[in-house]
Amino acid sequence: MQLACALIASLAIVLAWPAPIILSRAEWTARSPGVALALWQAIALGGGLSMIGALLGFGILPLDDGLLEAIPIFAEAAFHGPLPAPIGVVQMLALSGAVILGAHLFLNLAQTVIRTERRRRRHHALVGILSSPMTERPSTRVLDHPAPLAYCVPGVRTVTVLSNGLVDLLDDDELDAVLAHERSHLRQYHHLVLLAFQAWNTALPWFPIANRAEFAVAGLVEMLADDEATRTVSKATLARAIARVGDAWDAPDASGGAGRSVDRTALELRANRLDGTRAPLGRAARALVLGIASLIVIAPTVFLLLLL
DSSP states (O other), X not given: OHHHHHHHHHHHHHHHTHHHHHHHHOSGGGTOHHHHHHHHHHHHHHHHHXXXXXXXXXXXXXXXXXXXXXXXXXXXXXXXXXOOTTOOHHHHHHHHHHHHHHHHHHHHHHHHHHHHHHHHHHHHHHHHHHEEEOTTSTTEXXXXXXXXXXXXXXXXXXXXXXXXXXXXXXXXXXXXXXXXXXXXXXXXXXXXXXXXHHHHXXXXXXXXXXXXXXXXXXXXXXXXHHHHHTTTSXXXXXXXXXXXXXXXXXXXXXXXXXXXXXXXXXXXXXXXXXXXXXXXXXXHHXXXXXXXXXXXXXXXXXXXXXXX
């Protein structure tokens, strides 16, 4: 058990620090964003399970019993008597830390979901008031704003919002490409993926596994939406639309008071990868990455089951 605790603690450290830093700098992720996203999800889930598992394992290490047998012992000691002889303050701190960390992650996720849903409902209401329907494109509304904007609002009634600035900037084919991209976000439920990583970053903002993951995943879902969109529109048209939006934001007063800007580097990366010169990862490489992702999740899960 000591070796298992040491290994799971080592895995938690690797997933909390060097792994997200290395992955965030990797160039292959743009070639196969779906595989990269699976690895990020595994790192996030495996990292949380490893941290909780390591704390639990260290806390009950002095006992011969498993976690299910140890819980009544600790509960009895907490309310009616002294701790068992092998258990010290350090072990109690480890167990308390596991409980607090698990509760913190879960409650923060629940709070993020509730807060996001409320914000989304308000956004739907504002879009209905401040925009007008685009009759020739169903489920699309146009916002009267000079900045070139396009985004989707998920929900029971999904809607894609375009600004006048974007409609005036792009031709019909380019607008169709942008709409295909935004609707790909909705079909692939990218808002749920981003929600999970946003909650993770809010819960542990000081961990590279959290803040780097949210930023990297946001870029990956844009690439995935591009790839999905190119099933119905040409890569050249979508790349041209992306490039024109980037150029427009570089123009003076492009924000039109929007109070925001775009990441030009990310736009250039998206446009460049659509030229088709960089092939996706090979089958063997994809299998290797997905195998590593599976092991990252399976290892702490098995360890937690053994603790029972």
